Amino acid sequence: MRPGRDDALLTDLYQLTMAQAYLEHGLTETAEFEFFVRDLPGERNFLLAAGLEQVLDYLQGLTFDEAALEWLESTGRFSRTLLDWLAGLTFTGDVDAVPEGTAVFADEPLLRVRAPMPLAQLVESRVINLLHFQTLIASKAARIRLAARDRLLVDFGMRRAHGAEAAVLAARAAWIAGFDGTATVAAGRAFGIPIYGTMAHSFIEAHPDEVSAFRNFLVSHPGSGILLIDTWDTERAARRVVELAREDPATKAAIKGVRIDSGDLGDHARRVRRILDEGGLEGVTLFASGNLDEYAVDDLVADQAPVDGLGVGTRLDVASDAPYLDCAYKLQSYAGEPRRKRSEGKATWAGAKQVHREHHAGRMVRDRLTPADEAAPGHALLHPVLRGGEPVNERPGLAAIRDHAAAEVEALPEALRSLEPTIEPYPVLVSERLHEVTREADRLGEAPT
């Protein structure tokens, strides 16, 4: 897996069959689609938008190579019309989007695609796949960051992330949301995210005893050795670290930290901290991991457990309490006329939209959803990103995205920064003109009987 190298066949079959029908019947006028989240999970007071960079990599690199075309033809499902169109395909449309790291809420478009209907439709599946996942993880990670206050936070989730791409992109999304780094080496290489690591229990177990394991690791990694102390008896191991440090100053200097990965983390941390401090190892840091999420992290930090760093794995990388978002990529207009879906329980606002956000005293106070061309107080969240397939501006670097995310979380109303669900959700108003456009769409479309 390398970001930016995409398979054009990573799509739902119906995107191809619909494209064929659009082409064969001349439905090639301009369409506008928007990606948005219908409802926030009950466990989320806000979302952080993420994944735009990978969407742009996908769109700007979109091409059906010879092998893909041959395979499609071999299925016998597709007409010459479709195959010829795919053979010459590149993404020539416009994209407007909310910058990565921006706080967003239900019904607010994160991305708008404007392109000929078959093209705007074709990219749906992968655009959702990319925006959904990183927004999901960044939103989870932001909560863990809030709970951890100023503690060092590292993503440990690669092994239980859902596949290779999820592992690497979860590390990216977590870093955007304020994590300090990841254990996933490929994410370090792909995105320049700082990488962190300690040691596994197997390393201890392969040695005849704990002390020789510690000693060997310190010799190989002087100054970066974080020793895992819970393989057998956590406090005894901490005392051994103290004894080891007394052997000579070089060994002492080589010890960077210790890690606890099981049991009552807060309780062990307090005992271990005392042992280390009494042994003259005040500078040795204490790292905790094991089944952590924002609630467990909050408990540790609120209890003033002396943990300097926290490794959060599975529950971050799969967003275990809310592992998906109810999101969609929906047609908003076709050939200049507003459109919307009215299926039961799934009705949406019609037409291309903009989100206007107002601040007061440094905090965001309300958003207003309007037709894209309506003026409104506050600043607009969606900005032009691609025009005719070409980038409008240079992309922001990952560090700038991360800074933006931190500022966004800082500017949230205080109640939304709590881990508990807010009683009063953030106000997203709907302008009168958007109501009108939506009524217009219903008049143009078909009304329910």
Next chain:
Amino acid sequence: MRPGRDDALLTDLYQLTMAQAYLEHGLTETAEFEFFVRDLPGERNFLLAAGLEQVLDYLQGLTFDEAALEWLESTGRFSRTLLDWLAGLTFTGDVDAVPEGTAVFADEPLLRVRAPMPLAQLVESRVINLLHFQTLIASKAARIRLAARDRLLVDFGMRRAHGAEAAVLAARAAWIAGFDGTATVAAGRAFGIPIYGTMAHSFIEAHPDEVSAFRNFLVSHPGSGILLIDTWDTERAARRVVELAREDPATKAAIKGVRIDSGDLGDHARRVRRILDEGGLEGVTLFASGNLDEYAVDDLVADQAPVDGLGVGTRLDVASDAPYLDCAYKLQSYAGEPRRKRSEGKATWAGAKQVHREHHAGRMVRDRLTPADEAAPGHALLHPVLRGGEPVNERPGLAAIRDHAAAEVEALPEALRSLEPTIEPYPVLVSERLHEVTREADRLGEAPT
């Protein structure tokens, strides 16, 4: 994403730092590691093993290319010893594994790796990442298959799967567990899984009216047209399908089915079925989708809703009710001596193990966990797969794996085939000799204070 093309850097940093320490201190004797699930989620009565083929692709293709080595060197973290070793690395170890599609339970090894310590350790992160995800999805999909009885089942989950690889491998895992196909085109190409598709609401909305949308799609896809009828009014759309079919026999023949994607699916299905039947469209199939999981499918089928096919998406592809398994890849022996972890709440059985399964009257009745070399009643689940890095046998095809999975689910005790948690879990006995080996490991290792 293409299966079999892996990034050697897709690993946790500590695998590399530990490898360096192993090499520098001569800890290069043979190690045995096993992958197993510690506990089943409360919502699962059994698991279906899956993902072995991708693990073998990874191991057999493992190599650190020039660019990866240069990047590693550029970090300044690694010694010449490690970098030289990585440069010459291929997987030369032994693998024993449970065939894909086999039903497995807590504590039972799905895979054992036997290799020099640095190598056996290095592959941990990606081996877990691959076995965990497909086992997770196959186990979820098997429940949906049980609930659906003989209905056609299609994976619709690509868009909310966690990234590209998750989408493609979820389709594979679901197919193994008895799904009939997937909407994910890349999975069709990669694995030959049958692909299915209908149309989206946007297709309807782009047309001036529903009937012209239906007509255009049928002209472009005669005989495979599944018409989406819930964009505005489901029953009115069904009546329009009947009217359309009356226009001429060719149009009638072109209609393969209809799909309902919102509202009370069972209620709509009954009304729509009646409209179609009364309109002479008894042969037109009815496809339902929208927020389905095994419970919703079971409700529909138990209520005898006239649905022929079901599309299951997000809740399958992220295993939404239990989005991860508590699994591990643990050191079992080093240099011929048994090893185990004894951290609080995470103790395991020591030494290389085998699972023996007994059947009675076509049903599995009990498993027995033993040291790998102990004879026991029943048949052994783990088989040699690689020796010295070379395959022992030809790999089974995906169809054979799928047949095996179906036979395994058929052979489960009846109580385990229920969607409800069993009161009495499947019996996994532990042999007396395995108790002895584990005591031996504790004697050789360190005892808690």
